[in-house]
Amino acid sequence: MISRCRQPRCAFSLVELMVVVFCTIALTGAAVALLHHLGRWGSSVQQASTHAAAVDRLELALRRELRQSTDIQPTGATLTIATRQGTSKWQLAKDACQVKWTVAGESPRHDRYDIGPRTDWQVNVQQGMAEVVLGVPEGERGLPVRVIEPLEDTELENEGGNDE
Secondary structure (H helix, E strand, O other), rough: OOOOOOOOOOOOHHHHHHHHHHHHHHHHHHHHHHHHHHHHHHHHHHHHHHHHHHHHHHHHHHHHHHHEEEEEEEEOOEEEEOOOEEEEEEEEEEEEEEEEEEEEOOOOEEEOOOOOOOOOEEEEOOEEEEEEEOOOOOOOOOOOOOEEEOOOOOOOEEEEEEEO
């Protein structure tokens, strides 16, 4: 007599097939979700490095302007820096800082720094030093941009602090 236990199994039961299909769908969904999350993380890292490079460029340009400044006027989202060569207007707009340089006898030059959201300009001038701070709006990630630069011109040194 041949026992049924020794016969090779030819088919899967319906329950076994359902378990295999469910596990396959679950693993595929988890893999897609993981890839989507990694893609978003990668783009945020790329955006952060782009903002960091723009902040570095902005700091260098601000230092150059502050070093030659004869007058610094902050007004909300606009910072006007006057030098002997001309003026520059630094305007905060959404996630960028747009600059317009006006030099006597030349066409205006423009630049844009994608630095992320910023609030307003805070300027303090005293004892031959100019400090310019760009704050970060509440609830946003990022560090404030802070530039401290010695002034060449003595005209600003005697004005005292200017903080708005």
